[in-house]
Amino acid sequence: MKETGHVPVLYRETLTALELEPGNIIIDGTLGGGGHARGILEAVSPNGRLIGIDRDAAAIERCRERLDRYRGMLTLVHDDFKNVRKILDSLAVQEIDGAVLDLGVSSFQLDEGERGFSYQADAPLDMRMDRTNEFCACDVVNGYSEDELHRVIKEYGEERWAARIAKFITEERKKKKIETTGELTEIIKQAIPAAARRDGPHPAKRTFQAVRIEVNGELTGLREALEDYVSVLRSGGRFAVITFHSLEDRIVKQTFRKLFEPCECPKDFPVCVCGKVSQIKIITKKPIQPGQEELGKNPRARSAKLRVVEKR
Ligand SMILES: C[S@@+](CC[C@H](N)C(=O)[O-])C[C@H]1O[C@@H](n2cnc3c(N)ncnc32)[C@H](O)[C@@H]1O
Ligand SMILES: [Zn+2]
Numbered sequence: 001m002k003e004t005g006h007v008p009v010l011y012r013e014t015l016t017a018l019e020l021e022p023g024n025i026i027i028d029g030t031l032g033g034g035g036h037a038r039g040i041l042e043a044v045s046p047n048g049r050l051i052g053i054d055r056d057a058a059a060i061e062r063c064r065e066r067l068d069r070y071r072g073m074l075t076l077v078h079d080d081f082k083n084v085r086k087i088l089d090s091l092a093v094q095e096i097d098g099a100v101l102d103l104g105v106s107s108f109q110l111d112e113g114e115r116g117f118s119y120q121a122d123a124p125l126d127m128r129m130d131r132t133n134e135f136c137a138c139d140v141v142n143g144y145s146e147d148e149l150h151r152v153i154k155e156y157g158e159e160r161w162a163a164r165i166a167k168f169i170t171e172e173r174k175k176k177k178i179e180t181t182g183e184l185t186e187i188i189k190q191a192i193p194a195a196a197r198r199d200g201p202h203p204a205k206r207t208f209q210a211v212r213i214e215v216n217g218e219l220t221g222l223r224e225a226l227e228d229y230v231s232v233l234r235s236g237g238r239f240a241v242i243t244f245h246s247l248e249d250r251i252v253k254q255t256f257r258k259l260f261e262p263c264e265c266p267k268d269f270p271v272c273v274c275g276k277v278s279q280i281k282i283i284t285k286k287p288i289q290p291g292q293e294e295l296g297k298n299p300r301a302r303s304a305k306l307r308v309v310e311k312r
Pocket of ligand 1: 030036
């Protein structure tokens with residue numbers, strides 16, 4: 001979602017923040033179109049290495065072609081970036097010099113209408129980033145109870161009409177299984193009162209985001225994964241994370257704060273006795289956001305936020 005016309009979001013900012021040097025070993029956990037990856041490969045050339053991960057096999061294949069000239073420096077891994085420890089073990093890599101995660105969906109995924117990520121194209125309800133998984137949007141929309149749908153749409157979509165949307169979905173599917181993004185979009189439109197639909201983003205935006213997050217388990221285990229990335233960084237190594245919505249950004253911000261100030265002693269203790277020591281320095285006190293120039297070229301970047309930390 002955060003790159004259009006294959007211009008990666010916050011590209012310069014991310015590359016600068018990583019403080020790359022030739023010879024570095026870097027992980028890009030969200031390869032997507034390989035935009036950030038290409039910049040990283042250039043910067044760590046000629047003897048560095050990029051371990052590029054994506055759970056979407058199409059992204060891996062695209063990068064295999066696009067980044068062919070860096071073949072000798074690039075290791076492509078079709079997996080969930082959350083498995084970073086297992087992945088590094090299997091490659092016999094103990095420590096890395098830096099890592100980047102650019103969370104969410106890619107513009108390729110959105111633009112490939114038939115994958116069902118977009119309410120702008122009519123397609124089967126799919127939304128799987130990893131098409132080797134079986135669980136898809138159709139299972140959420142047709143299989144979850146009204147309560148479960150309510151929770152997902154409210155929590156992951158931050159949608160104030162979640163209860164009505166969940167009710168309308170469960171009513172509609174009694175008549176007929178809901179099979180396409182077009183059908184779901186129509187139901188959402190009926191559920192949200194016309195007055196509330198008049199301004200703001202597309203009425204289906206929040207619900208689609210919610211279902212997508214649920215299908216792909218995007219927030220599940222994210223905190224632990226961020227901790228794992230910090231744990232495999234060498235001292236002085238940088239970790240950059242780009243988020244696209246407030247739920248993700250909150251998790252990133254809180255996890256980094258905890259790694260920075262891990263002490264769990266009661267506030268009135270004169271000295272720390274828990275012994276937990278700070279693991280990182282926070283490089284971005286406030287998240288970096290796209291400037292006017294980037295927003296002019298790429299409106300999709302609007303809600304992107306970059307947070308960077310350094311391992312102590
Ligand atoms: C926003 S795009 C990345 C764009 C990329 N930075 C670029 O410059 O082209 C996010 C990518 O991360 C992948 N992705 C999302 N969550 C993932 C996960 N848990 N494990 C592996 N890949 C994931 C998606 O399949 C998608 O291709
Ligand atoms: Zn303490």
